[in-house]
Amino acid sequence: xxxxxxxxxxxxxxxxxxxxxxxxxxxxxxxxxxxxxxxxxxxxxxxxxxxxxxxxxxxxxxxxxxxxxxxxxxxxxxxxxxxxxxxxxxxxxxxxxxxxxxxxxxxxxxxxxxxxxxxxxxxxxxxxxxxxxxxxxxxxxxxxxxxxxxxxxxxxxxxxxxxxxxxxxxxxxxxxxxxxxxxxxxxxxxxxxxxxxxxxxxxxxxxxxxxxxxxxxxxxxxxxxxxxxxxxxx
Numbered sequence: 001x002x003x004x005x006x007x008x009x010x011x012x013x014x015x016x017x018x019x020x021x022x023x024x025x026x027x028x029x030x031x032x033x034x035x036x037x038x039x040x041x042x043x044x045x046x047x048x049x050x051x052x053x054x055x056x057x058x059x060x061x062x063x064x065x066x067x068x069x070x071x072x073x074x075x076x077x078x079x080x081x082x083x084x085x086x087x088x089x090x091x092x093x094x095x096x097x098x099x100x101x102x103x104x105x106x107x108x109x110x111x112x113x114x115x116x117x118x119x120x121x122x123x124x125x126x127x128x129x130x131x132x133x134x135x136x137x138x139x140x141x142x143x144x145x146x147x148x149x150x151x152x153x154x155x156x157x158x159x160x161x162x163x164x165x166x167x168x169x170x171x172x173x174x175x176x177x178x179x180x181x182x183x184x185x186x187x188x189x190x191x192x193x194x195x196x197x198x199x200x201x202x203x204x205x206x207x208x209x210x211x212x213x214x215x216x217x218x219x220x221x222x223x224x225x226x227x228x229x230x231x232x233x234x
Contacts (some may be wrong), residue, residue: 035174037201041132043068046199052119052192062197066209067131071110073124074209086230088113090124091210097226103218106226116223119190120166130168131196133158133178 037044047064067073073090089096095113098105108116115121122130129135135150135158151160157178159170168185174196182195221229 035179035199036177037132037134037179041128041134041201043202044128044131044199045203046196048194048196050192050194053190067124067128069125069128071124072210073127088117089210089212091212096212096215098218099229102229104221104229105215105218106221106223108223119192120185120187130180130183131199133180
């Protein structure tokens, strides 16, 4: 998708979530990461590619990710020349979309912000479950919302899930594991596909990746204001 001036629109820029994981993967000298997760994964990082058509936006490109229980995550998104366009921080119920070049940010509930960018609302811990294939067996606590209806294959691997009109399917697993290699998802008004290219489980803690002290020097914007700014970004 291109803007009227022929340049790619902001929302069609390729995704590149620039996290320290990029350096750590490069340091591995090209060795394949271990893809069989240990029991009870607490954190996951890696990268992949996605094609998503949502109600508010369309995204197509590569991404990297870092999620850690409970409820934390960080996503750095760049334009085609590697400069950071914006990044997302998830911390429990709160999430921030930050544009460092303009020193501005918007704050939304975590599930809402995930829904705005991915087309479906998931909590960070649910994204971690989706990426690892490890879903809790227990029913949700009172007030936690409807439970997932999960389907498993003959080996016990989750290959489909449905909740509140959102459906995901796992057409491909990493060989010999229950870890999704590709995921299809859909809900009314949006659909997409994600392919995981690499994963690491339980990386060392990096509290600075989720820090928000710098926001004291940034100006808060509403979501509508942020949308206008991002759409006009060149």
